[in-house]
Amino acid sequence: MSIIQIRGLRMTYGTKVAVDGLDLEVAEGEILGILGPNGAGKTTTVECIAGLRRPGEGSVQVAGLDPYVDRTAITRLMGVQLQQAGLQAKLTVREALELYASFHDDPRDGLELAERLGLSGSIDVRYAKLSGGQQQRLAIALALIGRPRIALLDELSTGLDPRSRRDVWGLVEEAREAGATVILVTHLMEEAHRLCDRLALIDHGRITAIDTPEGLVARSAAPTIMAFTPSEPVDTSVLWDLTGVTDVRRHGDRIELAGDDDSVTAALGWLARHDVRAGRLRVTESTLDDAYLDLTGEPVLTEEN
């Protein structure tokens, strides 16, 4: 049963097409990651799901409601953390948590959330005086304080140090265990891999791939990397002809070969037949980073941009 259904969503700003016929279904209780280069249409899509924008064309349904029209009902179901949203400059962390808790019928304990996110020490600090990372953690606390059935988190861990990142991931996993559906826009492959049940790749306003993290890695052109130091010089052009090989590179005396599982078998066979020993042989799975690069042709951003 899909809790979110997007059909043929199209959004334009002037002549720029931000979202171009996007279809997406999200099952209740799953964590869906949205990946894609900057300007691919991720944030616009999230804003349509949150009901902040009226779809230009196509339809968006959340729990059977139109999020743009049924504002009141939707806001009760959803916790939203937007990339660009602020708070009153002189509002303290404690006051912000109390204020946002008061918007919901059965809120979580704000102080406990603050504690979990390492904000206890700044509980009486005003918003404008918080660091970027602290503001970000507060934004996440405010998104989750109402025990949302659906959490929309746009760039969850941007600007967070590794420790806070893990705190935040813990909260997201906990929300899922409590039955929440989570949509996560991210640039961090580690985050996507660790948290998400499925990943949707958005590029040029469309979904170009949607699969489990493992599925996406397997889809990449070269899921396996084999590296070795040959005991005798090898003509790399021969290796190119082996089954499934997509790339061969030489790093000093080492040879790196990208391909699939069959390429590894084929390469080992070829080496054995020519009495070449593969020294310091390493076979590794290609990562989500590689898959992402492969599928979008864009550089992976591992830190905030």
Added chain:
Amino acid sequence: MSSPARTILRTESKLFLREPGSMFWIMAFPTLLVVILGSIPSFRDPSKDLDGARVIDLYVPISILLSAIMASIQSMPGVMAGYREQRVLRRVATTPARPIDLLAAQYVLHGAAVVVSAILVLLVGRVAFDVKSPGSAGAYVLVLALALAACLAIGGVIGGVSPTARISTAIGTLVFFPMMFTAGLWAPVQTMPHGLRTVVELTPGGAAARGLDQAALGHWPSAHFLLVLVVWTVVAAGAAARYFRWE
């Protein structure tokens, strides 16, 4: 009132009290002005030019209007535009609370601050300088309420269309001086030459100053002045609602 609206109002009042600048100009300065002017001996003497009134008598309503204009034109638009600029409205829009509650709280709080200021000014005028209480108290309150509504509505337009807090402050300052001039801060409307006076009486400040003066003397204010205030309020409130930019 729904519960989010109530907690928003409570939170916003705390934040309002954290703005010492606004507090001073809206609540303290108008009374201070009355004290300063009242300390000048000749301003406490009946003047022939003012039909036997004293300068200090005229400056009590003007000081109250000053408070209303400070609150509505100088302070409130900056808060509204800032909440848009800082995307505070946007975050609230994702919750069961409504962004309009945040704006409504600004009208309520700034209006309340003006009421407090007006009471202070009247009290200090009465106690320290023997300014008579308004002869027609009901009419006085009515004109004051209409004047405050007109000022807040105009402030709402400025806050509603300014993309940033900085721009709203610039526009506010631009509007502030003509409004204070027409309210009679530099020269009471009664003392203006006839032609100028006719024009000034069509502005919210001028109409309010004249209406308050009449009510202070115990008369029912001319319908003309009340109508001017109502028209300004309706037109400005309509424009604020129509042209408000949420993003």
